Amino acid sequence: GYLRYATGEAAEEAFAAFQGRQVEGWTQVLRLQWASPRPASGHSSVQPSPPEPVDPTWPGDPQTFPGTQQGPLDPMAYAAQAEVEAQGLDPTRLFIGQMARECDAGGALKPLFESYGALQEFRWVMDKGVLYVAYSTFEEAQAAMQGMCNRSVPGVSMGLNVQFSRRQRRF
Helix, strand or coil: CCCCCCCHHHHHHHHHHHCCCCCCCCCCCCCCCCCCCCCCCCCCCCCCCCCCCCCCCCCCCCCCCCCCECCCCCHHHHCCHHHHHHCCEEEEEEEEECCCCCCCHHHHHHHHHHCCCCEEEEEEECCCCEEEEEECCHHHHHHHHHHHCCECECCCECCCEEEEEECCCCC
8 A cells, every 4th residue: 555644754764664574464574665756746745765775884773774675574584583493594693695796795794794793603605695694692693684684785785685594514
């Protein structure tokens, strides 16, 4: 459906508040899009401009850096630690895919992922275009997954694929 707000600022606040939210009983999170302006019909309406793309050098809190998520979050982004482990996934280690192989992952992404907690691992596999990031706690990893999944990062990805990593085999 469509919603109309009194001001562009109110629309932007609502967009930020609801984008990526999980609704009880739904299998996917909310995915919002800006409506296209109607052709001129004699009345004016304020159309908010879409948020700016993510700046990989953004110095602020990762929850507030510019950019939008390009698709729904993996439902595991909101799962309990026990559920993640029951799926055979590592609750502190993330797999990040859909990255340009020629990007500077360390320079562009490391500061963004570090803002969610101290990194225990940051391993860029350039020939596959994937990255592995590990944190000390499940809460840090989950916050990074929720904040970075499907984020557009110029020069890196149109939408990062962030998932909990499969457990590593120990020999």
